[in-house]
Amino acid sequence: MRGANRPGGAVDGYLRAVGLLSRAAGVFAAGLIAFGVLVICDMVIERYLLGRDTVWQIDVVTYCVVAATFIGSAYVLKTRGHVNVDVLPLHVGPRVRFWLALATGLLALAFCVVLFVLGSLYWHEAWANNWRSDTVWRARLWIPYAAMPVGLGLLVLQYVAELICLVTGRTPPFGIGADRLRE
């Protein structure tokens, strides 16, 4: 594609758009965790102070944390928060490090794509069969399950962006560059 690498070209547009999406997802995921804290406080007040039974709180807070995990994953990838063991990448030459980063990136992307497809099928099954939770609340499960395809879809987009940045030299392999030379 001619001109795809020019500043303002298709590649930059994709990277910017995905970056924005991941950031928005990160803010949303952080909001879900904050909401979870409030729900727990509500549950503790209702159950222990007011002596009432709680019906929906445990389900909601658990679904919030699970959803935050899937939806926030792209932002965490973008900010290099998914922990890895970088002993080998730190001790090989730049060329080997590049190919290692490309190979591991492609492998991780393949895993995310497979999980995205399987997660979408799982969500569709829950939606088509109107699955309900086996708790007192009887939640419609397609709603919490939607976090899996949505989050993994964002993660796939972000992984593609990471690989583009790696191949075009926008970011160094494994982020090991001038800023990460530790010794």
Added chain:
Amino acid sequence: MSPTQEGALVLIVTLAMLLSGVPVAFGLGAVSIVFLLIFQGFDALQVVAETFYSGLNEFTLVSIPMFVMMGAAIGSSPAGKDLYEALDRWLYRLPGGLVISNLGACAIFAALTGSSPACCAAIGKMGIPEMRRRGYPDDIATGSICAGGTLGILIPPSITFILYGIATETSIGRLFLAGVLPGLLLTGLFMLWTLFIIWKRGFRTHAPDFRYSWREKFQSIPKIAPFLAIIVGVIYVLYGGVATPSEAAGVGAALCVTLAVVIYRMWRAKDWWLILRDTMRESVMILTIIAAAVLFGYVLTSLYLTQTLAQAVADMHVNRWVLMGIINLFLLVCGFFIPPAAIILMTSPILYPIIRAAGFDPVWFGVILTINMEVGLIHPPVGLNIYIVNSIAPDVPVTRVMWGTIPYVLCMFLAIVILSVFPEIATWLPNHLMGAVR
């Protein structure tokens, strides 16, 4: 291929995958899917999404982001600095008081956060420059903070204990209690060593005429008292049978954020975002590894690898302490390379039946496992705390920090030996407060 050969293949490929630099969660997930495809065919993939999701769909896991938020709220506020200052003002007259203040602050901070890097960064930011300013050698100043920081995962609340509790279905409350006395033992050993070495090299204290007034001493209390009250509150709620760990952690997180806002005036949107962002990043990282580890555990179990390995070890008929020595060595080597969360989630399902069969108490083993993980945090090549300290004091060479941590690694080995000879140090408190198991 026999189950033993399959097991060896899976373990070697998994280790190679993790060392390649791929994010741990995605590497574990990829290995799991590949082995499911190879050994059980395409149909086996049907369970992957359900297993991955249900691995996270547990109310107990909610405690992880909540405890992380407690640490993040306190870590992003100047509470660590105040805690350190308060202890220094009260202990400055003691010989080596500064080091005791540092390690004591680490231990107290550990009781507010379940994470070692958070503990190391919060106290180190204040403690390291101050120790260096007063002429302490660089290796002692940095090494003691690296080591003190590791107490974060031993003194409750501890993310490591939550993960171990979930992976082995051991009571998290019992594990938390089991960490208290060993945490104090390790703090004591760290203090003793540091006092010894600075005595040998010559004490550095405040100038002889330097004094904090009583007013200055008492001024330091109001800022830290509420955080200490939260520690006591969370402990009471957990062990008074009032609420579950997730509920205690949720309320603790809300209170810590509120106090950070009220005491340190952190009400700007940027302050809130920093707390939430750090909480989200660390929680998502840990929870994604958990989901992948549950999938990996499913593969190990469905291929009968866990059972085969446990049986193979049982058939060796070695002395149980030799076995424990081998397990410790295995965990230490893993800890040199792999982050604690991944090690615990990957190895616990394999090690748990082995240690039960050998007659060890799983709660006691949780403590031993955690101390092993602490070694990995301050031991090269991964040694996360070393790099955190390096970012606080970039002019101290990493090799000097590493040499500074070695004596503390030896203190941890000594703690493991003491705990092996006197397992009651770990088991007495949970058995006393919660009743003996079976």
